[in-house]
Amino acid sequence: MKKKDSTFWNMLWSLTLITAVAGGLLGYTHRLTQEPIARAAKAGREKAIQQVIPKYDNSPIDEQCSYTVRNEYGETTAIVYPAKKEGILVGAAVECSNSTGYGGEIRIIVGFEADGTIRDYRVLKHQETPGLGAKMDEWFRTEKNNQNIIGKSPIRNKLQVKQDSGDIDAITAATITSRAFLAAIQTAYTAYAESMKGGNHE
Numbered sequence: 001m002k003k004k005d006s007t008f009w010n011m012l013w014s015l016t017l018i019t020a021v022a023g024g025l026l027g028y029t030h031r032l033t034q035e036p037i038a039r040a041a042k043a044g045r046e047k048a049i050q051q052v053i054p055k056y057d058n059s060p061i062d063e064q065c066s067y068t069v070r071n072e073y074g075e076t077t078a079i080v081y082p083a084k085k086e087g088i089l090v091g092a093a094v095e096c097s098n099s100t101g102y103g104g105e106i107r108i109i110v111g112f113e114a115d116g117t118i119r120d121y122r123v124l125k126h127q128e129t130p131g132l133g134a135k136m137d138e139w140f141r142t143e144k145n146n147q148n149i150i151g152k153s154p155i156r157n158k159l160q161v162k163q164d165s166g167d168i169d170a171i172t173a174a175t176i177t178s179r180a181f182l183a184a185i186q187t188a189y190t191a192y193a194e195s196m197k198g199g200n201h202e
Contacts, residue, residue, distance in 0.1 A: 049081050049093040052111025052120040056083035056090060067191040073100055073183055078191035090114055092195065094188035095124070101180040103127030106136075108181070110188040116196075117153050118185070133177030140181065145169050149182075154189035 042061065049060050060081035069076050078096035082089055091114050097107040107125035112118060120141070128134050140149045146169045149159060160166025161178050170178035 045095075048109045048122050048124065049083075049111075051122055052109060053081075053083040053093045054085075054090040054111075054113065054119065056085050058082070058084040060093060065195060067194050069096070069187045069190045069194075071183075071187065071190070073098060073187075076187050078187055080191050080195045082195070091119060092192055094192050096184055096187045096191065097125075098180045098184040098187065100176070100183065101126060101128055102133050102174065102176045103129065106177070106180050106184055108184050108188070110185055112189070112192050115153070116155060116189065116192065117151060118149055120150060121185070123181075128177045129174070133171065133174040135171050135174065136177060136181045139171050139178075140168070149185065154186055155193075159185055 046061060053060070060083055063084075064079050064081050067078050067080060069078050076096055076098070078094055081093040081095070083091045083093065091112050093109050093111050095107070095109045097105050099105045104127050105125065106123065106128070108121055108123050110118060110121045123137050126134065126136070128136070139147055142148060146162070146167060149157075149168065152159065158166045159168055159182050161168055161170040161175060161182065163170060163175055164179070166182070168178070168182060
């Protein structure tokens with residue numbers, strides 16, 4: 001039998017077939033993994049919410065609202081997850097970010113009591129320097145000097161670093177990170193206050 005010539009059209013047909021099969025397999029894999037990934041992301045978010053807000057009996061994720069906050073850092077979207085018990089608001093978790101960290105974006109989730117006092121926080125994402133900026137995970141909840149922001153209110157306390165005439169000690173050798181983190185805290189509070197007033201949301 002005569003061997004088939006490797007012409008341009010034969011190669012094109014072969015490449016098209018391979019691409020179609022690969023694309024189909026990728027699409028199938030995506031559909032197969034999409035739901036488990038979404039479930040895992042929701043579970044991770046629920047865990048972070050549970051860690052920062054008072055006990056609740058509603059579903060904060062299902063009742064979430066997005067708010068656009070504009071400040072000197074630009075425009076940021078914050079997500080407010082209200083926590084309710086027997087229909088009464090007991091606090092909220094607010095997820096937001098600030099892009100002026102030393103390594104770029106810092107994404108946090110902050111828990112507020114109903115009166116706006118900070119209950120706790122978690123850093124969800126950052127690219128800060130290990131051993132320096134990365135210390136924000138614990139630095140701002142440590143009861144030492146003027147580091148701790150837990151129990152403080154952005155409306156009663158000046159939650160800025162002391163270098164900017166604020167009340168909070170910056171992370172040693174990581175002032176840029178500290179500024180960005182505290183700016184994100186302020187953004188979170190602004191969104192929470194807006195939600196309490198019943199402001200416009202997306």
